[in-house]
Amino acid sequence: MVVSDLSPAPCASASSRAHPKARPGYGKRSVPVQRPPHEGDFALLPERERHIAGYVDALPDGAAMDIKSLARSQPLYGQMAVGSALRALGVAGHLRHVRCLSGESGDQVRWVTRTFWSRVARDNEWWNAFLAAEERRPAPQEAAEAAATTAHEAPVSLPVPAQPLVTTVPQQRTAEPVPVPDPVSVSQATAGRPSPAFLALAHLGRADSRLALSAADCAALEQMAAEWFARGVDADYLTRALTAGLPASVDLPFGFVRRRLRDKLPPRLPAAAPAAPGTPVRRLMVECTECGAPGRPEAFRDGLCRPCRDPDPA
Template identity: 50%
Template structure:
């Protein structure tokens, strides 16, 4: 049964804030606040959602703190309402790795709130940093090009870059071992192979030592011998390190167990989903239609009265 006015005014100005870096975070949401925003929800969930929606970012979002501010429901009822709001796509609890922590790995905990009910895929994108609906940053205007000084040449050529480390190593090879003296053309032709050595973790000292070790008494073609050794003694490729950016984690709205979004559909782990389904079934079976109508009437009367401070 839906509640007719879920956005009834409730005192939010004095609601406590969470510690810096914690608490409520508003997700990207173009839907404006209206009196019928949460009419699709049951009375309790609409009542809690209307209050949360008006809280500022950084407000405390734990069930105990919310229950102290809500006159109609206790802590357990608010906790159940939060679970249901998570299942319907209005909120997710997320733990984020804190940047620049000097004490090792540190996490901060947010409760992301969306006035619009979102599906699991939308929340997964938000968790990975792809905020749906966010406008890209405008391109910064380019500074106008200053005219060249009067009398300066119109086409100033850039300075020529120096030789690469691979070319330099081959050029120094003849000084280390005169039998392997290479010409400039030889160094240019073999530069690519020498660069592969350096890219695989070898330094120039190892490169020169490997090329000059165990030479015959006479070397008739230094370029051919160096080319053969560069190919035959090429070190193995280093394995690419599996460097992964630490990914943020979602939390079960009820018990707080961390996991990826695909493991927490509706923001709840399997245990809490099963427990919630069983409790809902038992509650519906125990309450008759007359009892439900009576409680809703009491709720409406209480909300028409001045709010307690």
């Protein structure tokens, strides 16, 4: 018996940085009826997973659960290690990444990504029953709050205008405004406010150095990444999908990312149509903790989709 593997979870508050709060509707969600914490929690986990589990368990509901925030807020493990630990905790039964229907915007539905957390490891049957009950619950009123606060919390995530900015100079006794475009100022404004797609691509190298892209690479791939955002995903989802299951080395990051942007493009989710009588409206999808692919809860085992559970079927 290895004694160190049975020790209590290490102290998880060793960082001086305050852990960030997720956007409204996102982040950590503790499952109900949690037992009180004690020093033996997570004792059977390996050291790295034990530390990350202790840290996550101490976070309040609504805390950011993306890999970058977790790696930045605790000092022992970087983003690759945190990502691996989260996948292991999903397999162990402590968490599930879930996409929940939160509202509609125009002709598209709006989804938010949550991480449900259990201090006690749960089996697949428990998680399926819990998520089925969660899907039947009335939808929380978070969409309006999220829309009202997103601009204040992440101003750089606002999309870049597709057309050049135009100022108007009112003329005395003239009803028509006179357009006065300024190409230089327009270029500077666009350069100072990159699109969410460009930012997500630029941060890939920080999530995993094997996918480091140049500014020119990000600009060339920006439209492909923007299509992902147009289909309702966020930067965290795109990053997980592009960095999951990387080979030991990536010789050409640009070509590799371009291929994954094309091959893993998620389906477009139209606005929910009136359901036929007796047809349940699907409001919840589990995300694979390895590749981020969404699906029905019953299609997952240990938080993994079938391709990630069995990458080389006989």
